Amino acid sequence: MTDGLEHDDAARxxxxxxxxxxxxxxxxxxxTIADLGVLRDVAIENGRAVVSITPTYTGCPAxxxxxxxIVAAVExxxxxxxxxxxxxxxxxxxxxxxxxGREALRNYGIAPPAPGPAPVTFFRTVPVACPRCGSTxxxxxxxxxxxxCKSLRRCERxxxxxxxxxxx
Amino acid sequence: xxxxxxxxxxxxLLRFVLQRADDALVLGHxxxxxxxxAPLMEEEMALSNMALDLIGQARALYTYAGEVEGxxxxxxxxxxxxxxxxxxxxxxxxxxxxxxxxxxxRQMLYxxxxxPYWQRLMASTDATLAAIAAKAQKEAAYHLRHSAEWVIxxxxxxxxxxxxxxxxxxxxxPFTGELFEVSDAERSLLASGVAVDPAPLRAVWxxxxxxxxxxxxxxLPADGWMQRGGREGRHSEYLGHLLTDLQYLQRSHPGATx
Numbered sequence: 001m002t003d004g005l006e007h008d009d010a011a012r013x014x015x016x017x018x019x020x021x022x023x024x025x026x027x028x029x030x031x032t033i034a035d036l037g038v039l040r041d042v043a044i045e046n047g048r049a050v051v052s053i054t055p056t057y058t059g060c061p062a063x064x065x066x067x068x069x070i071v072a073a074v075e076x077x078x079x080x081x082x083x084x085x086x087x088x089x090x091x092x093x094x095x096x097x098x099x100x101g102r103e104a105l106r107n108y109g110i111a112p113p114a115p116g117p118a119p120v121t122f123f124r125t126v127p128v129a130c131p132r133c134g135s136t137x138x139x140x141x142x143x144x145x146x147x148x149c150k151s152l153r154r155c156e157r158x159x160x161x162x163x164x165x166x167x168x
Numbered sequence: 169x170x171x172x173x174x175x176x177x178x179x180x181l182l183r184f185v186l187q188r189a190d191d192a193l194v195l196g197h198x199x200x201x202x203x204x205x206a207p208l209m210e211e212e213m214a215l216s217n218m219a220l221d222l223i224g225q226a227r228a229l230y231t232y233a234g235e236v237e238g239x240x241x242x243x244x245x246x247x248x249x250x251x252x253x254x255x256x257x258x259x260x261x262x263x264x265x266x267x268x269x270x271x272x273x274r275q276m277l278y279x280x281x282x283x284p285y286w287q288r289l290m291a292s293t294d295a296t297l298a299a300i301a302a303k304a305q306k307e308a309a310y311h312l313r314h315s316a317e318w319v320i321x322x323x324x325x326x327x328x329x330x331x332x333x334x335x336x337x338x339x340x341x342p343f344t345g346e347l348f349e350v351s352d353a354e355r356s357l358l359a360s361g362v363a364v365d366p367a368p369l370r371a372v373w374x375x376x377x378x379x380x381x382x383x384x385x386x387x388l389p390a391d392g393w394m395q396r397g398g399r400e401g402r403h404s405e406y407l408g409h410l411l412t413d414l415q416y417l418q419r420s421h422p423g424a425t426x
Contacts, residue, residue, distance in 0.1 A: 058303050059224020088228065089299035091306070120283070120309045122317050122383070142210035143314050144217040152210070168306050 009044050012079055016049045017042045019077045026065040027147045028165075030108040033066060037096025040087055049074055049082040054092045056168070057148040093117075094168045106131045110150070111138075111164040118167040128164050130155035138162075174241070174249045182236045183256060183353035184363055185297070186246065187399060189229035190257035192304075193247060194407070195278060196222030197414050198265055207268050214314055218275070221307040228300045235296075248418035252408045253401040256351075260343035262398070262407040266336065269329070272318040273336035279312035280376040281347045284369055293361035316380045323384025334386050345394025347373070 020042060021034030033039045033053065041052040051070050055063050067084045074082040094113035097105075102112035114126045127136045135157035142152040150163045176182060199219035206212035230243035260278060265271045286305035292298040322333040348370045350358075357363035381388050397403065417424060 055224075055303070057221060057224060057307060058228055058300075059220035059222070061220075088303065089295060091299060091302035093306075117306070118309065120313050122313060122320065122380075142213065143310065144210070144214035146213070148217055148220060166310070 012049065013042060013044055015077065016044075016051065016074055016079050016082070019073050019079060020051045020070050023066060023069045023073050026062050026069070028105070028108070028110065030104045031097075031101050033070075035098045035101030035104065037092060037094075037098070038066065047081070049079055050085060051082060052085045052087045054087050054090075056092050060148050062147075092168070094165065097165075105165060109162055111153070111162060113165045113167045116167045126167070128153060130158060130160065131162055132160050133158040140164075172249070173251045173254075174245055176233075176246070176250065176254060177237055177239075179237070180353040180356045181294075181362065182233055183351070184357055185229055185233045185236060187256040187351065187353070189226045189233060189246065190255050191261050191278075191282075192222045192229065193226035193414075194255070194257045194410065195261040195275075196220075196226060197410060198261065198263075199271070199275075201265055202271065211268075215271075218311050218314070221304075221311070225300065225304045225307070228303075232296050232300070244418070248415045252403055252411055255398075255403065255407060255411070256401060257398050257407075258343070258346045259395050259398040259404050260340065260346065262404060262410060263340060263343060264406055266339070267332055269322055269332040269336040270339065272315050272322070273333060274340055275311060275315035276319045276380060277340060277344055277377065278347075279308055279315055280380070281344075281366075281369065281373045283308040283312045284372045285364065285366060288364040288369070291361075292364070297362065312376075316376075319380050319386075320384045323381070323386040330385065333384060337381070337386055338389050341389040341391075342393060342395045345391070346396045346398060349396060349399060351399045 021032055021039050023033050025031045025033065025036055036056070038053050038056060039051070040054050043050045051074070053066065053070070070084050071082055074080055093116050095116050097113065105112045109131050111128050111131045114128065118126070125140050128138050129136050130138050133155060135155055137156040138153050139156060140151060141154050141161065145152040145163055149165055149168065151166050152161060153164045154161045176186070196219045199215045199222065202212065202215045206215055226247070227243050230246040233246055234241045234243065260274060263274060283305060286301040286308055289301035290298050290305060292301065319333060322329040348366045350365060350367060354363045358365055378388060
């Protein structure tokens with residue numbers, strides 16, 4: 001009996017991890033929260049599934065949506081009840097983004113983040129390759145883009161503007 | 169639901185957390201006042217993004233203040249239900265936006281202080297403060313870069329932009345001394361390693377600001393009389409006006425949610 005329960009818990013844990021991890025970022029839907037490194041931990045506590053996530057930027061409005069979508073997804077899969085907890089430490093970094101996530105970003109037309117930490121330099125940025133043609137001859141148009149996590153750049157070779165997911 | 173103004177406990181850690189939170193909220197609110205009327209579309213996004221970062225930092229800190237005080241107050245209670253004299257932000261962040269030069273010089277002066285400040289607070293013995301600092305530091309680094317580049321562009325730009333940038337620097341300089349003051353609340357938290365002493369940061373700050381000002385071909389003002397009082401709740405006339413805007417809805421429709 002005990003073995004059965006433990007097995008059930010282990011199976012549920014794995015299922016919750018998969019279902020929660022597949023929740024897409026509402027602003028960059030090609031990335032899942034597992035790709036982003038936002039999903040930190042999954043546990044079963046007293047019959048409740050507990051999903052721990054870490055915020056990307058402290059003011060990122062996507063976090064509220066992500067929280068709601070995790071609850072909806074886990075409950076829809078019949079794996080509830082579920083509670084979402086926010087953990088602040090260790091602080092999220094773009095270095096946690098998975099290789100698959102980086103590739104998905106590039107295919108979507110967003111240049112993936114350079115390794116952190118980002119140095120504070122004036123009028124200079126790290127080289128960023130164009131997600132379309134691969135040229136590193138690119139320039140920053142605006143350091144703050146359409147979402148908190150992106151800046152806007154332009155490729156000097158193929159002339160396409162593109163988003164860059166900033167190192168954080 | 170409490171509807172009138174709240175009085176918070178006089179407790180060092182709580183005051184320290186509120187000082188940090190109030191700096192972030194008030195400056196974030198100031199930047200949000202540019203929504204819809206920034207000089208460029210890109211700058212509209214930049215100012216809004218920085219505002220979002222700052223308000224996000226404030227939310228995390230107010231939530232922690234609620235835990236520290238332990239009487240069931242949430243982030244909104246501290247933001248919406250404290251009167252002007254209960255706000256503990258430095259005077260610099262409440263100064264009006266003025267023209268774009270004033271806004272961006274104010275941002276640079278603050279970011280040059282707060283980025284290394286968060287860096288040091290990451291080593292706080294208080295785990296929550298250390299965690300918030302680790303996030304805020306990365307955001308502040310982008311704010312510093314962006315505002316410093318603008319100060320350099322304006323100062324080293326046209327005669328008109330140079331004049332405006334210099335006027336902004338002269339106007340705001342007397343508010344920079346307060347950044348390095350140690351409040352009574354902070355002093356009692358230094359020994360335990362919860363807070364960090366801002367005084368030694370003056371040299372780091374001065375080096376950054378001097379470099380930016382020199383690149384901008386501007387002149388560093390002389391250190392004369394410095395304004396103070398914000399950390400004890402004595403504010404310039406501008407904070408009250410800001411709060412009437414920020415708190416209007418909760419004060420007129422207590423407990424309103426949406």
